[in-house]
Amino acid sequence: MAAWGGVSRLWRRGCQGLGTFPVNYSSRDMPKQYRFLLNKDLLWVQFSGFHTDLHHHKDNSLISISDEPDTLYRKLSVLVKGHDKTVLDSYEYFAVLAAKELGISIEKIHEPPRKIERFTLLKSIHIFKKHRVQYEMRTHYRCLELKHLTGSTADVYLEYIQRNLPEGVAMEIKKTKLEKLPEHIQKPIWDKLPSVEETATGALETGH
């Protein structure tokens, strides 16, 4: 199942940079949120005394540092559509789990009403106009809205989500809303230009 492969990949990616060991916890000691990982994956624990090769970290080309400020997103809306509602349910569980692991705050998860496209065709190839066949195509939706994201977090999350889309049945549309800070409207105009108003009023008086 895509969710399991995704979660174990997430664990492995997170553990590559740190010095971690797999540890088998007994079911009583393991905290509740990790219990579902028992059968499928080992729990990775960070050991502080582990020495890693420092050169390996410096050559890591996946992490890039730049001086430009990261873009900010007030809201990231992920709409998934599919023919099968159960597949969308499981994908929503997976996406919510991934968002919680990355620390992204979820605004709301809602299910827009389904759309059914129906059409009627003739049943027979030649005549028999009174006998028809009706077909329909049902599209179910699921909308996941996340708030207050940075550009890099959004990129990572969306790439992870999109690589694990189930086959064909669910399709994704992303709507992002950007928060920009334009400089020219940071301060009100009427504070800056008092002289323009005086000359305008003076012109009006002299005109008449």
Added chain:
Amino acid sequence: MAAPLWRRGLTAAPWTRGSFSWLLSCSRAIQTTAVCHKNRAARVRVGKGDKPVTYEQAHPPHYIAHRKGWLSLHTSNLDGEGGAAERTVEDVFIRKFIYGTFHGCLANEIVLKRRANVLVVCAVFLQRLPPYKFYFLVGYTETLLSFLYKCPVRLEVQTVPEKVIYKYL
């Protein structure tokens, strides 16, 4: 030929004189033949009880989202998506191609899955050929289809000793 109809009452003919001909022309017609009354699509008709039928064949199409799944999974039939005709033509070609390449070895219908660029063909075969022949045919199918459709094609194969029979009709 039009279906034979019994007509009660007077038939409406354009040459009937009088303005009240339209009152007399209300006729009730009954279709007496059983043509097109029953649906025959994707249904195996009940027989003597000696016809073995798989789970896929035993269920008619109105069970599709309830007891059956879909055989071809792609996004072009969703609301607001395009390319349905192209995907359908590709599907039909791939089914015929695999039916012919692995002749007599198919245990069940092929399931086609499209994930991003990749086309995954899931097939269940009968163990009628030796394994080295299967491996060769699988590699041949994958390379030929990926050159044909310009996308990576993966064939996921499972073999079964005999066809899995759900019931006898």
